[in-house]
Amino acid sequence: MAGERFNLGELEVFHLRASRFRLDGGTMFGVVPRPLWERASPPDGRNRVELACNCLLVRQPGQLTLIDTGCGQDWTPREQEIFAFDPNHTLPLALASLGVRPEEITRVILTHLHFDHAGGAIRDQGGLPVPLFPHAAHLVQRREWEDALQGVSIMKSSYRPERLLPLEQGGLLHLLDGDTRLDGAISLFVTGGHTAGHQGVRIAGGGRILVYPGELLPTAAHLRLHWNMAYDMFPYQTLLSKRAFLAQALAQNWTLAWNHDPHRRWSRLVERADGLEAEEVEI
Numbered sequence: 001m002a003g004e005r006f007n008l009g010e011l012e013v014f015h016l017r018a019s020r021f022r023l024d025g026g027t028m029f030g031v032v033p034r035p036l037w038e039r040a041s042p043p044d045g046r047n048r049v050e051l052a053c054n055c056l057l058v059r060q061p062g063q064l065t066l067i068d069t070g071c072g073q074d075w076t077p078r079e080q081e082i083f084a085f086d087p088n089h090t091l092p093l094a095l096a097s098l099g100v101r102p103e104e105i106t107r108v109i110l111t112h113l114h115f116d117h118a119g120g121a122i123r124d125q126g127g128l129p130v131p132l133f134p135h136a137a138h139l140v141q142r143r144e145w146e147d148a149l150q151g152v153s154i155m156k157s158s159y160r161p162e163r164l165l166p167l168e169q170g171g172l173l174h175l176l177d178g179d180t181r182l183d184g185a186i187s188l189f190v191t192g193g194h195t196a197g198h199q200g201v202r203i204a205g206g207g208r209i210l211v212y213p214g215e216l217l218p219t220a221a222h223l224r225l226h227w228n229m230a231y232d233m234f235p236y237q238t239l240l241s242k243r244a245f246l247a248q249a250l251a252q253n254w255t256l257a258w259n260h261d262p263h264r265r266w267s268r269l270v271e272r273a274d275g276l277e278a279e280e281v282e283i
Contacts, residue, residue, distance in 0.1 A: 006255070006266055006281075009206025011185055012059045015257070015265045016094035018070025018120055019053035020086035022046075027155075027230040028218070040221035048084065051219075052262040053116055055091065056212055057098065058203060060185060064100065065107040066133070067201050067212055068259065069120030072163075074129075091120040091132075105133040109188065110140045111214035111259070112198045113148040114158040122163045129163050131170050138167050139182075141190060142175040144197025153195075154231055191216045191245070193238030194231065200245075210255045210266070216242055218260035220267060220278035246276060255281055 006013040025047050029037040041049040053070035070091050075083070095102065110118050123132045131138075148159040167173045176199075181187040188199045194215035201212040216238065221227060225243060232238045249256065250269045256278070258264050267278035 004265065006210060006257075007206065008185070008203060008208055008210060010060060011203065011205040013203060013210060013257075014057040014059070014098055016055040016057055016066075016091065016098075017052055017089050018055045018068075018091040018094055019072075019116065020089045020262065021051055021053070021071060021116070022048035022084040023051055025049040029221075030228050030230040030232070030235070032227050037221065037227070041219070050262045051260045052089075053120075054257065054259050054261065054265070055094070055120075056201075056203075056257055057095070057100065058186065060183075063107060063183075064105050065109060065186065066105050066136070067109045068111055068117045068214070069108065069132070071116045072119030072122060074122075074124045102132050103135055105136045107182075108133055108136045108138045109186075109199075109201055110138060110144075111200065111212070112144050112195045113140060113164060114153070114195075115160055115163075117214075117259075118164065119160070122166060129166050131166055131172055134170070134172075136172060137174045138172045139174050139176060139180075139188070141197035141199055142177050144195060144199075145173070145175055147196060152233075154233060158231070191238075191241045193234050193241050194229070195233050208255065209252065210257060211249065212257045212259065213245060214259050216245060217256065217258070219258055220261055220264055223269075223276045223278060250276070 004015045025043040028049055043049050055070055056067040058065040073090050075085060121132055122129045148164055149161050151159050153159050179189050185203055185205050187202045190199050198214060200214050203210045228238050256267050266281040268281055270277045270279045
C-alpha cells in the first residue's frame with residue numbers, strides 16, 4: 001500500500017479508492033470552455049471525464065474515522081450505463097484491503113450528502129436500505145441534512161433521501177451546526193458554495209496538517225480560481241471560500257487530499273509564475 005498511508009504523529013491516514021466513475025466534463029468545469037479543460041481531463045466519446053471517489057480512513061487511539069463513503073454499489077442498469085461505475089473499486093473492497101470491517105468504523109464524516117459522497121454509507125439488505133456502518137456516528141451539517149431531505153439541488157438525482165433516512169432511523173445521525181472541533185486532531189469547517197452545508201475536514205498531528213476540502217477543490221485541475229463546477233449551488237461563495245482556502249493552504253504548507261482526482265492522493269501547493277500547482281508529496 002505504498003503511498004496510500006500518510007503519517008501524522010500518532011495518527012495514520014489511509015487513502016481509499018471507493019469508486020471510479022464518469023461525469024459530464026462540461027458540468028465538472030462549469031463556464032470553462034472545453035478546449036481548455038479537456039487538456040487537463042480528457043473526455044470520452046460521450047463527453048464524460050474520469051473521476052474517483054477518494055475517501056480517507058483515520059486511525060487514532062480508540063477511534064476509526066471514515067471521511068466520505070463514495071457512490072455505493074446498488075445501482076440500476078440505467079445508472080450503471082450513465083455513470084460507468086467500475087465494479088473493481090468499492091468501499092468495502094478498499095476497507096478489506098486494510099483488514100478493516102465496516103463494523104469497526106466508529107465515526108463517519110460526510111462532507112455533504114450527494115450520492116457520490118454519501119451513497120456508500122448505505123447498502124441493500126433483502127431489498128431494503130440499511131447502514132453499512134452500524135456502530136458509527138455519522139456527522140453532517142444540519143443545513144445539509146435539511147436540504148437533502150427537501151431535494152434542494154441543481155441536479156435532481158444528487159440527493160437520494162430514501163437512502164439517507166436509515167441513518168436517522170438507526171440513531172446514527174449526528175447533526176452539526178457550523179465549524180466543529182471533534183477532538184485534538186480532527187476539525188470540520190463549513191465552506192458553503194457547492195451546497196449550503198458543505199464542510200471540509202482538517203487533520204493535524206506530528207507537526208503537519210492534512211486537509212480534505214471536498215468539492216471546494218475536487219481535483220487538481222480545479223486549482224484555478226474560476227475553474228468550478230456547474231453543480232455548485234452558490235458559485236460566488238465557492239469562489240470566495242476557495243480563494244481564502246488556497247491562500248491559507250499555501251501560507252501554512254498544508255497537504256491536500258483530493259476527493260475526486262483519479263490520479264493524485266496527496267499534494268502540496270507550489271506557486272508558479274502562471275499560478276498554483278499541485279506537487280506530489282513524499283510520504
